[in-house]
Amino acid sequence: MSVANSQNQRPKGAARKVAAASLAGNTIEYYDFSIYGLAAALVFPQLFFPDTNPFIATLATFATLAVGYFSRPLGAVIFGHYGDRIGRKSILVITLLIMGGVTTLIGLLPTFETIGIWAAIILVVLRLAQGIAFGGEWGGAILMAFEFAPPNRRGFYAAIPQLGPAAGSILGNAAFLLVTLLPDEDMLAWGWRIPFLFSSVLVAVGLFIRLRISESPEFKVVKKEGHEVKVPLLEVLRKHLKSVVLVALSHLGFGAFSILVIVYLVNFSTKEAGIDPTIMLTITLATFIVQIPMILLAGHLSDIVSRKKMMVIGSALVIAAVFHLFWAVSTHNPWLIAVSYIVGFGCCYSLVYGAQAALFADSFPAEVRFTGMSLGYQIATSLGSGLTPMVAAVLLQYTGSPYAISIFVAALLFIAMISMTRLIAIADLNRGKSSGAAGTSDAPSEVSAHR
Helix, strand or coil: CCHHHHHCCCCCCHHHHHHHHHHHHHHHHHHHHHHHHHHHHHCHHHHHCCCCCHHHHHHHHHHHHHHHHHCHHHHHHHHHHHHHHCCHHHHHHHHHHHHHHHHHHHHHCCCHHHHCHHHHHHHHHHHHHHHHHHHHHHHHHHHHHHHHCCHHHHHHHHHCHHHHHHHHHHHHHHHHHHHCCCCHHHHHHHHCHHHHHCHHHHHHHHHHHHCCCCCCHHHHHHHHCCCCCCCHHHHHHHHCHHHHHHHHHHHHHHHHHHHHHHHHHHHHHHHCCCCCHHHHHHHHHHHHHHHHHHHHHHHHHHHHCCHHHHHHHHHHHHHHHHHHHHHHHHHCCHHHHHHHHHHHHHHHHHHHHHHHHHHHHHCCCHHHHHHHHHHHHHHHHHHHHHHHHHHHHHHHHHHCCCHHHHHHHHHHHHHHHHHHHHHHHHHHHHHHHHHHHHCCCCHHHHHHCCC
16 A cells, blocks of 8 residues: 555645644543543542552552553553444544543542442442543544654654643643642632533534544545455554553653653652642643643654654663753752753653654554554553553652652663663655555655654
């Protein structure tokens, strides 16, 4: 299947419309995930695990957070299969409905005070369903934008859905920032539910937008030429296992870093450093605002400069940022914390994150792309993002030093940097084959531009 054949399937102006639709849905999905993470850090220990000591309650809450990450690879396999078999668009509608419905149910869930341990059990089940839905959402959103884009602009267009975490987290942080202004008793009684219930409104908007777009042009060509794979997962494991592993290792450290900043450090700063939760939420909100232009810049640069240089330099900056973040929190100075957040997570992290989507999509052929890139990415998030808060809590408990956490995450980031340089070679080879099959004269320059 060639890129050239799919060019005829692209209506004029469709790339911008599809990218906007992918961003809208991804934003809603990340809003749902964001508010859960914030609730886990700020209120869930008291609401669902009140009879345990603070350390165990925090660990149990982060375990429910982790369940949503551990179930993501299952979602990648399930929705990746159908995304590669029946199409990308229908999967995006289904995942949005599941995610929004689950989030609304969490907002209606009785707490431990009302139904005892069943509150925590139901919370885990809902979180499991949320993770499965998200496992299919991310890959589909990226692929729709990536496959509709012109070949020489795929880095930029694939970066647009990557704004979802920032945009969704801005909405989530803003929602929780408002409810934290309530008196503590009102916040714990009913205020925390408002951000979850608001998800139903966002889902209605997202569905309206997504139902108005057409199917991916590259998938249409796969169907037309009869290149569908009967069992995409088996094909991926048989022929593209190396790419799956490298995608997972490439994002592992960045998944760990992001959850460390978004969830763990918020909890650590408020509980250990005594910083007001409203201040931390405001800092996080400002950081996500900075991420939006930086992610777009990273996607654009991935189309015109050396992708390898971007990955290496960006990774090195994020490694330095890990240590600086914990130092800044230890000063108890909100201004230093804000600068560290904005520079480290807002700028340095975004330079890599914005360019990763196109790299991961380029690493697989179109007929198994949904399954391959989703599986690798979601394995990384389940391990990196799912385990890091618990690992961090244990490291701090038994070493007494937050810098033990920094060393752990920095090691994961170094592994990610090496893995991305290896993955670039595979992506270049796939792109060269696709361009060669298309008979395009610009294939050599396009490939070399990313090395």
